[in-house]
Amino acid sequence: MFAEVLKALSDGFLVTLQIFAFTLLGALPLGLIIAFGSMSRFLPLKGLVKTIVWIIRGTPLMLQLIAIYYGPGLITGNNIWSYSNGRLAAVLVAFIINYACYFSEIYRGGIESISKGQVEAGQVLGMTKSQIFFKIILLQVIKRIIPPMSNEIITLVKDTSLSRVIAVYEIIWAGQSFIKGAGLIWPLFFTAVFYLAFNGLLTILFGLAEKKLSYFKS
Amino acid sequence: MSVLEISNIRKNFGKTEVLKGISFTLEKGEVLSIIGSSGSGKTTLLRCLNFLEFAEKGTISVNGSVIFDGDSTKKMTDSEIRSNRLHFGLVFQSFNLFPQYSVLKNVMLAPTLLKRGTPEEIEANAKALIDRVGLSDKLDSYPCELSGGQQQRVAIARALALNPDILCFDEPTSALDPALTGEVLKVIKGLKSSDRTMIVVTHEMEFAKIVSDKVIFMANGVIEEQGTPEEVFDNPKSDITRAFLSTSFEKF
Ligand SMILES: Nc1ncnc2c1ncn2[C@@H]1O[C@H](COP(=O)(O)OP(=O)(O)O)[C@@H](O)[C@H]1O
Ligand SMILES: [Mg+2]
Numbered sequence: 001m002f003a004e005v006l007k008a009l010s011d012g013f014l015v016t017l018q019i020f021a022f023t024l025l026g027a028l029p030l031g032l033i034i035a036f037g038s039m040s041r042f043l044p045l046k047g048l049v050k051t052i053v054w055i056i057r058g059t060p061l062m063l064q065l066i067a068i069y070y071g072p073g074l075i076t077g078n079n080i081w082s083y084s085n086g087r088l089a090a091v092l093v094a095f096i097i098n099y100a101c102y103f104s105e106i107y108r109g110g111i112e113s114i115s116k117g118q119v120e121a122g123q124v125l126g127m128t129k130s131q132i133f134f135k136i137i138l139l140q141v142i143k144r145i146i147p148p149m150s151n152e153i154i155t156l157v158k159d160t161s162l163s164r165v166i167a168v169y170e171i172i173w174a175g176q177s178f179i180k181g182a183g184l185i186w187p188l189f190f191t192a193v194f195y196l197a198f199n200g201l202l203t204i205l206f207g208l209a210e211k212k213l214s215y216f217k218s
Numbered sequence: 219m220s221v222l223e224i225s226n227i228r229k230n231f232g233k234t235e236v237l238k239g240i241s242f243t244l245e246k247g248e249v250l251s252i253i254g255s256s257g258s259g260k261t262t263l264l265r266c267l268n269f270l271e272f273a274e275k276g277t278i279s280v281n282g283s284v285i286f287d288g289d290s291t292k293k294m295t296d297s298e299i300r301s302n303r304l305h306f307g308l309v310f311q312s313f314n315l316f317p318q319y320s321v322l323k324n325v326m327l328a329p330t331l332l333k334r335g336t337p338e339e340i341e342a343n344a345k346a347l348i349d350r351v352g353l354s355d356k357l358d359s360y361p362c363e364l365s366g367g368q369q370q371r372v373a374i375a376r377a378l379a380l381n382p383d384i385l386c387f388d389e390p391t392s393a394l395d396p397a398l399t400g401e402v403l404k405v406i407k408g409l410k411s412s413d414r415t416m417i418v419v420t421h422e423m424e425f426a427k428i429v430s431d432k433v434i435f436m437a438n439g440v441i442e443e444q445g446t447p448e449e450v451f452d453n454p455k456s457d458i459t460r461a462f463l464s465t466s467f468e469k470f
Contacts, residue, residue, distance in 0.1 A: 121314035124268050125328035125380060126304045128296070135327065139318045217362040218317040 005178060005187045012174025013194045019091055019160040019170065024153070026096035031103030038108055056101040061094065062162050068094040069166045091163040099156060106148045110141040114218070143213040150206035154199050171195075219282045221246040221415050222384055227276035228288070229262055236262045237273065238439040244384070244432070247412040251426035251447075252419045254436035255462060260419045263436070264386045267417075268308045269299050280305045280383055307382035311389045313369045315361040315376070321348060322357045325376045334380070347375040351405050367398030371405050378409075385409070387418045423466050427451050435459045 037049035056064065069090040073079040081090045114137055122132035161172040175188035220243040229237040236259045244250055252260050265271040267278065269286075278286040285302045286294075294302070316324050325344040334340060348354055351371035361369055370390055377385055387406065391399035403425050406418065410429060420426055426433060426447065433450040435443045435458075443450055443459045454460045 115312075115314075117310060117312055117314035118316070120270055121310065121316070122328075123270060124303055124306070124308040125376070126300050126332055127328060128300065131331050135331065136316055143318075216317040216360050 001182075001184075005184070005190065008174045008177070009171055009187065009191060009194060012169060012171035012191075013198075015088070015168065015170045016157075016160045016194075017198075018088070019095060019163060019168075020157055022092050023095040023099055023156060023160075026092065027099035027103055030096060030100035032107055034100055034104035035107035035111065038104060039111070053101045053104060056098055057105070061098050061159060062165055064098055065091065065094045065162060065166055087163075087166055087168045090166060091168050095156075095159070095163075099152070102152055103149070106145050106152065107141065109148075110145040111137065113144055114140050139213070140218045143216070143218060146206060146210050146213070150202070153206075154202060157195060157199055157202070220244060220279075221248075221281055223277075223279040224267070225277045225279075227263070227266060227273045227278070229259075229266055229271060229273045236439050237266070240276070240436075240439075240441055242432075242434060242441065242444060244415055244417070246415055248431040249410055249416045249418065249429050250432045250434060251430040252417065252434045252436060253421070253423070253426060253462070253466075254434075254442075258436040259439045260436055261388055264308060264388050264417065264419060267384070267386060268306045269303050270308075304380060305383045307377035307380060307385040309370070309373050309377050309385070309387045309390050311392050313361075313366070313373045313393070315369055315372055317361050320358050320360055321353060321364070321372050324361070324372055325379050328376070329379050332380070340379075344375070344379055347378050348372070350378075350408070351375045352401075365398060366394045367401045370394065370402045374402075374405055374409075384415045384417060387416065387420070389419050389421065391420070391422060421466070423451070423463070435462065437462070 034049055034053065037045055038053060040046045040049070069081060069087070072081075079086075081087060083089075118136055118140070119132055122136050127135070160170055163170055164173045164176075167173070171191045171194055172188070175191040178184040178187040222244040224243075225241045227237050227240040228235070240259075240263060242250070252263070254260055262271060266273045273286070273288050275288040276286075277284050277288065285305065316327065319327060322341070322344055325347060326340050329335065329340045329343070330337070335343070345354070345357070348357060351374055353368060353371055353375070356364065356368065356372075361372070364372065370393075374390075390406065391402050394402065399422065403422060406416070407425075407429050409416065418426070418429070428447075430447050433445065433447050434441050435450060435454075435456075437458050443454060443456045450459065451463065454463060
């Protein structure tokens with residue numbers, strides 16, 4: 001029985017990891033674009049971006065998931081997520097948008113905390129805007145945002161469980177299925193082991209990254 | 219032909235006029251010191267020369283060609299601004315070294331990005347400049363491992379690496395412990411040569427007196443007095459200059 005539970009939970013956790021990995025892959029770059037939008041000197045763009053960020057950060061992710069999965073069907077009358085991996089796709093869209101908004105605020109804080117003198121030093125040395133950003137600013141921003149980012153990313157690991165509201169077969173769903181099917185409650189609680197192990201690993205990785213960047217102060 | 223000629227530079231921040239028509243010329247190899255009480259517009263003037271700010275009026279000419287005209291309706295493109303900036307170098311009061319790069323990399327970064335030679339040439343030139351500021355033993359150190367005076371000397375080497383026509387210093391020793399100002403001033407003094415033109419904003423009157431060919435005293439956004447160090451320091455014509463100098467030399 002234990003082997004069977006382990007197998008089911010592992011399968012579920014694989015989906016959890018997929019949601020986690022693809023969300024990061026999409027939200028990390030999208031967040032940077034949103035951050036630039038929210039710092040734009042073009043006020044209509046800035047206003048629009050800030051409003052979107054406010055809505056996304058101000059409402060529950062669970063509600064956003066439901067809206068993205070059921071919303072299009074309610075409006076157009078047919079479910080755009082009906083293909084085989086449709087539910088997972090809907091989850092990813094919701095998660096990427098949600099996390100990109102959170103990341104954008106972290107990026108923005110990080111970028112704005114870098115002294116203006118760094119940009120000006122690059123400018124008087126004839127560098128282009130993108131050289132200044134990528135060669136001077138970015139690493140300093142990364143160093144500063146590792147602590148808030150690691151918080152957010154560890155939250156993401158746990159938030160993946162929300163996708164069960166639209167019946168995506170992730171690890172919580174896998175654990176719960178043993179309650180009805182076999183009358184077992186412990187598999188559900190056993191999922192915690194997976195979360196703890198994975199978040200432990202992430203904590204170690206973030207610690208290493210922080211250590212690697214400790215050679216400079218900014 | 220003057221290496222730098224600026225004429226009637228005016229700059230406002232909102233309603234406050236900060237520069238009210240600044241004009242002067244500088245010949246190649248000359249050192250100009252700009253003195254004046256804080257708030258008189260010295261930093262703003264240097265920032266206008268380096269295109270960190272844009273004057274509303276006036277012209278800036280380098281080696282006889284106008285590179286900035288406040289009356290021109292055409293907006294400079296980013297690449298024009300960048301190439302104009304390269305006529306000038308700027309050493310900041312707060313050093314602004316790039317913290318994540320070693321001393322050598324700080325000096326090499328801009329020449330590398332601007333493709334000023336082969337990697338070997340750029341490195342050799344950077345090492346020679348670091349040697350000139352007396353930091354050959356710190357090539358691989360990071361800014362956080364250096365004293366303020368050492369950081370400022372690296373910043374000077376970094377600015378020299380692009381070989382600007384005119385090198386500007388904005389109070390290069392104001393952020394330093396008094397014990398460390400000497401090493402930086404010595405380096406600046408050592409840079410004086412027939413082909414290096416420099417503008418130094420400073421509160422170090424003794425230094426200005428010894429090093430400069432020309433001194434400008436600024437007050438409230440205008441040049442109150444200019445001339446040779448002897449003229450300005452020993453025989454000031456304006457009462458404002460006299461009042462400023464007497465408080466500046468008054469140490470106790
Ligand atoms: N970015 C700015 N916005 C508004 N006012 C400024 C700005 N920069 C400088 N000023 C004002 O311009 C005046 C001259 O400043 P500054 O050039 O820094 O003088 P100095 O370097 O001689 O001390 C000061 O009154 C200062 O408050
Ligand atoms: Mg100043």
